[in-house]
Amino acid sequence: MACAVLQPAAAKDGQTILNAKCMMCHTPEGNDALSRISHQRKTPEGWLMSIARMQIMYGLKIEDDDRQTLVKFLSDKQGLAPSETEGLRYAFERRLNTVEQFDEPINQTCARCHSGARTALQRRTLKEWEHLIDFHLGRWPSLEYQAMSRDRDWYGLAHNEVAPLLAERYPLDAKAWSDWQQSKPEAETLVGKWSFAGHMPSKGEVAGTMQVTGGEGDQFKLIVDGEYADGTPFKGQGSAVLYSGYEWRGSVDIGGVAMRQVFAASKGELQGRMFETEHDERGLDFVAAQQGVARVLAVQPGYLKAGSEAQVTIIGSALEGKPLFGPGIQVLEVVAQTSERVTVKVRASADAMAGTQAVSVGAIKGGSLAVYRDISEVRVVPALSIARVGDNGGSTPKVQGRFDAEAWSKDASGQPYRIGIFPATWSVEPFDERAAEDEDVKYAGIMQMDGVFLPGDAGPNPARKMSTNNAGNLKVIAQVDDGGASHKGEGQLIVTVQRWNNPPLP
Ligand code: HEC
Ligand code: HEC
Numbered sequence: 001m002a003c004a005v006l007q008p009a010a011a012k013d014g015q016t017i018l019n020a021k022c023m024m025c026h027t028p029e030g031n032d033a034l035s036r037i038s039h040q041r042k043t044p045e046g047w048l049m050s051i052a053r054m055q056i057m058y059g060l061k062i063e064d065d066d067r068q069t070l071v072k073f074l075s076d077k078q079g080l081a082p083s084e085t086e087g088l089r090y091a092f093e094r095r096l097n098t099v100e101q102f103d104e105p106i107n108q109t110c111a112r113c114h115s116g117a118r119t120a121l122q123r124r125t126l127k128e129w130e131h132l133i134d135f136h137l138g139r140w141p142s143l144e145y146q147a148m149s150r151d152r153d154w155y156g157l158a159h160n161e162v163a164p165l166l167a168e169r170y171p172l173d174a175k176a177w178s179d180w181q182q183s184k185p186e187a188e189t190l191v192g193k194w195s196f197a198g199h200m201p202s203k204g205e206v207a208g209t210m211q212v213t214g215g216e217g218d219q220f221k222l223i224v225d226g227e228y229a230d231g232t233p234f235k236g237q238g239s240a241v242l243y244s245g246y247e248w249r250g251s252v253d254i255g256g257v258a259m260r261q262v263f264a265a266s267k268g269e270l271q272g273r274m275f276e277t278e279h280d281e282r283g284l285d286f287v288a289a290q291q292g293v294a295r296v297l298a299v300q301p302g303y304l305k306a307g308s309e310a311q312v313t314i315i316g317s318a319l320e321g322k323p324l325f326g327p328g329i330q331v332l333e334v335v336a337q338t339s340e341r342v343t344v345k346v347r348a349s350a351d352a353m354a355g356t357q358a359v360s361v362g363a364i365k366g367g368s369l370a371v372y373r374d375i376s377e378v379r380v381v382p383a384l385s386i387a388r389v390g391d392n393g394g395s396t397p398k399v400q401g402r403f404d405a406e407a408w409s410k411d412a413s414g415q416p417y418r419i420g421i422f423p424a425t426w427s428v429e430p431f432d433e434r435a436a437e438d439e440d441v442k443y444a445g446i447m448q449m450d451g452v453f454l455p456g457d458a459g460p461n462p463a464r465k466m467s468t469n470n471a472g473n474l475k476v477i478a479q480v481d482d483g484g485a486s487h488k489g490e491g492q493l494i495v496t497v498q499r500w501n502n503p504p505l506p
Pocket of ligand 1: 135
C-alpha cells in the first residue's frame with residue numbers, strides 16, 4: 001500500500017492499483033485475478049459505478065487519478081465489444097427520454113428501479129449474475145415489497161428465472177469480445193482532422209471540424225471549430241480518452257460551457273452524442289468522418305418543397321466531384337465547395353417526386369434530401385418526455401424539456417416519410433382533467449418560444465393544493481406553418497421531482 005502511494009500517479013499501472021486498493025476485500029485467485037472483479041465485463045461507466053459504489057458502501061479510499069486509471073485498465077481488459085453495446089448506447093449517451101423494450105421477467109424484476117440497459121451492458125458468469133441478485137436483496141431488503149413486487153416472489157423469480165436468462169444472453173466469455181481484442185485499431189489511427197455534423201434539438205443544425213492530436217496512452221487533445229446553421233459559433237477545446245479501443249469519452253469547453261462527448265469510433269467514423277456536463281438534456285446527435293475518408297454526413301437543411309428554391313449544404317469529408325441530387329431537382333449554382341462542405345442553390349420542380357431522394361457528391365453517396373408537396377403530420381419529438389423541477393436553493397438543477405417539431409408526408413404509394421425538423425409555435429395544455437383541476441399549466445413551468453420548457457422551482461409550493469411541489473402532466477403542442485397551411489402535433493411532458501440518485505448509467 002505504502003509503495004503504491006509513494007509512486008507518482010503516471011508510473012502506476014492498473015494492476016498495481018487494483019492489487020493495492022482492492023485485494024484487502026477481493027481474494028487473489030492467481031494470474032492477477034481477484035474474486036468478483038475478474039468475472040465481469042462492462043463499459044467504462046459500469047466500472048466507474050462499481051468502484052464508486054465500493055467507496056460509498058464499503059469505505060474504499062481511492063484518489064480520483066487512480067480511479068481513472070483503474071476504470072481505463074478494467075475497460076480495456078474486461079470491456080464490451082462494439083457489437084455488445086449496439087442498441088444500448090442511449091444509456092451512457094444520456095438519452096434519458098428513451099422508452100426501453102425488454103422482456104417481462106427483466107422488466108418486472110430489474111427495470112422498475114433503473115434502466116434495463118444497466119443490466120444489458122454487463123457480461124457475467126451465472127454465478128456472478130446470482131451474486132448481483134443476492135447483493136440487491138441484501139442491500140435493499142424492502143425491494144420485495146416495493147416496485148410492484150409485493151404480489152410475486154421477487155427473489156425466486158430473479159434467482160431461478162432471470163439469472164439463467166441473463167447468463168445465457170449476456171455471458172462473460174464471448175467471441176465478440178475476444179475477436180475485438182485481436183482486431184481493435186491503435187488509438188493513433190484517430191489522430192487528424194475530422195469533419196462533423198450534428199443536430200441540437202430546439203437549436204438546429206451544426207457542422208464544423210475537429211482537430212485531434214496525441215494518441216499516446218489513448219489520450220487526445222482536441223480543438224472544435226464549428227458553427228450552427230444560424231451562425232452561432234460552436235468552438236472550443238478539450239481532451240478525450242479512448243476506452244476498450246473504441247469508446248471515445250471527451251470533455252470540451254464550448255464557448256465557456258463544459259460539454260461531454262460520448263462517441264463510438266469505428267473505421268474513420270465517430271458517432272454518438274455531445275451534451276452539456278451539467279445539463280445532459282441539452283445535447284446534440286453527432287457524426288464525424290476522418291480526413292481522407294470519403295463520406296457524406298448530412299444535408300442541411302435536409303428538405304425542399306416541390307416548386308421552390310433553397311440553399312443547402314452537403315457536409316462530409318473528402319468530398320470531390322459534382323453534387324448530385326435526385327430527379328426533378330436542379331442544381332442552379334454551386335455557391336462554395338471544399339472537401340468538407342458543398343453549398344449549392346437547388347430548385348425542385350413543381351412536379352418533382354415526393355419522397356426521400358439520394359444526394360451524392362461525385363461517387364460519394366450517403367446523403368438524402370426529402371422532397372415534399374405538403375405536410376401530412378407533425379410529430380413532437382420526443383413524444384413522451386420528462387422534465388424535473390430544481391434549483392430554488394437546492395443542490396439539483398432544473399432539467400429542461402427540449403422539443404422539436406418533426407414534419408412527415410406521404411409518398412405516391414401512401415407510405416409516410418420524414419421530411420425534417422420545422423420551426424414551430426410552442427404551447428402547453430393540461431394533459432388530462434386531473435392536470436386541469438390542479439392547474440399544472442400554471443405551476444409546472446414555462447414553455448418558451450424555441451420549444452424549450454423551463455420547469456418550476458423545487459420544493460413545496462404553498463399556493464398549490466396541500467402545498468405540493470410544482471409537478472405536472474402536460475400536453476406539448478407544436479403548431480407548424482407551411483405555406484399558409486397550419487399543422488398541429490402533440491406530445492406529452494411529465495414534470496416531476498429531482499433525480500437524487502443520478503449515476504452515469506441511469
Ligand atoms: C472494504 C472492502 C472492499 C474493497 C476495498 C473493495 N471492494 Fe469491491 N466489493 C466489496 C463487497 C463486500 C462486494 C460484494 C457486495 C456488493 O456487490 O456490494 C464487492 C463487490 C465488487 C464488485 C462486484 C459488483 C457487482 O456488481 O456484482 C466489483 C466489480 C468490485 N467489488 C470492484 C472493486 C474494485 C475494483 C475495488 C478496488 C478499487 C474494490 N471492489 C474494493 C467490498 C470491497
Ligand atoms: C429496488 C430497486 C432495484 C431493483 C429491483 C434492481 N436494482 Fe439493480 N441497482 C439498484 C441500485 C440502487 C443500484 C446501485 C446504484 C448505484 O450504485 O448508484 C443498483 C445497481 C445495479 C447494477 C450495477 C452494479 C455494479 O456494481 O456493477 C446492476 C448491473 C444492476 N443493478 C442490475 C440489476 C438486475 C439484473 C436486477 C434484476 C434482477 C436489478 N438490478 C434490480 C436498484 C435496483
